[in-house]
Amino acid sequence: MASRPMYEIGSTWSSERNTDVQLNLSVDDKHFRIELFTAKFEANPKLLKEYLLHVKRSDPTYIPPPPREDSEDDEFVDPLDEFYDWATRPFAALFRKIPPLDRDRSYTLQDCLFAEEFVYTLQVAGDELVPVPYDFNFGWRPAAMPLLSRTLHKSALPVYRPNDIHVRLKDDEVALPLNSRKRRPTVTELDTYAKIYAANLGEDVRVCHLLGVVEEEPTSRTIGLLLSYIDCGNRTLSCAARGCERTSHDKWLKQITHSRHELHSRQIVWGDAKPENVLIDGRDDAYLIDFGGGYTVGWVDKELVNTQEGDLQGLQRIAAHLAELCV
Structure with missing residues (x-):
């Protein structure tokens, strides 16, 4: 079983048209985007086979084969974790040079959204993979959301800036979270949260509540929703x-x-x-x-x-x- 990686996994992007993949992860307070191109592995059939197997197994629709009857190791390992572990091994020396998180510092959403970013790709060098800076200025920035709601105007909601929102780090946190990049809320979601906010429901109505909107400076674009925290440890x-x-x-x-x-x-x-x-x-x-x-x-x-x-x-x-x- 692979050792616990020293990074936080973010979003993973792929296409139905090819087997190229984009990996996103944070190392301490830095963000890495790794662009993986199938063509760059073709010089080494062994590495190409490994890459394509990881791409296949990381697909959400992939169904793993049943464990062998003679297998003593029945512990489940997430295929996506294994993919990231495989792809980041060549980055080990680079990652070790990054200073660890400052436990005395109060990190904010601003630090998560606008972390210093590095873009790399992997290419074959003999029987090894080596990281190479990828010269592609994608200019990521948080996307503005659709109109907040037909039910509730934005002016009726508390407004927060990314610097106002402090990020709680667990004792074993190895990097700033990348959850803020995962997806944009739908119009239906915005409308429903706005209705819940306007309804002023009692504490006996146990739902996730809208606390306010997050605006980017200096444009005042709405880039996110601030929702109530449910301390559940992902327990559904x-x-x-x-x-x-x-x-x-x-x-x-x-x-x-x-x-x-x-x-x-x-x-x-x-x-x-x-x-x-x-x-x-x-x-x-x-x-x-x-x-x-x-x-x-x-x-x-x-x-x-x-x-x-x-x-x-x-x-x-x-x-x-x-x-x-x-x-």
Whole structure:
């Protein structure tokens, strides 16, 4: 098993038209973009084969083969982690030269969004891969979001600058997080969060709340949403429900049902109702997240997408799922 990498994985981009891949990662307070081109591996068939296998296995639709019966190592290793480990080995010496995070410094969203950036590619040198600076000025900057909402004007929301938002680093954090680059919210998501904000829901309605908007300086472009933090350690209902007692399942279902009812009473749709869109926090309470709309096969039927009926169907299937897991 590979040792724990000293970087934070960001977004990974690929195309259906070819097998070129873009990797993004942060090392301490620096951002690295690694452009991988299939043509650059063709001089070495062995390295080309390794690269193409990593590309194949990192595809979200890839289904790994079942473990061999005689295999003693059944620990799962994320194929994307293995891809990054393989691609960053040639960078080890370069990464070691970067000063570690300053634990006495208070880092902000500004540091994450506008970290010093380096663009590289990998090319074959004999039987090895070597990192080479890639002269491509892509000029990344946070994308402006669509109109905030037809329901709530931006002037009604608190406004924050990236320097106002401090980033909490865990004790074992090896680099600044890159989560801010992952995706832009949809118009549906913006509208729903705006409705939740305007509804002034009570604490008994456990949902992710909109706290304000983030504006870029000096343009005042809206580049993000500031959402309430749910201290869950990425613990979703899907994983928390396994092996739990019936009392926990009943509590979570009651909380989800109540939150859904309060949203519907204000004409707010949850959308894409499923266990993965419920977080269980440190107090063992269930919170609804992901208001971007859509549906997931097996939980909400396509014809009921983004409707209250779809929420009800998803809730019924969540209840049935919990009942199957009861111990």
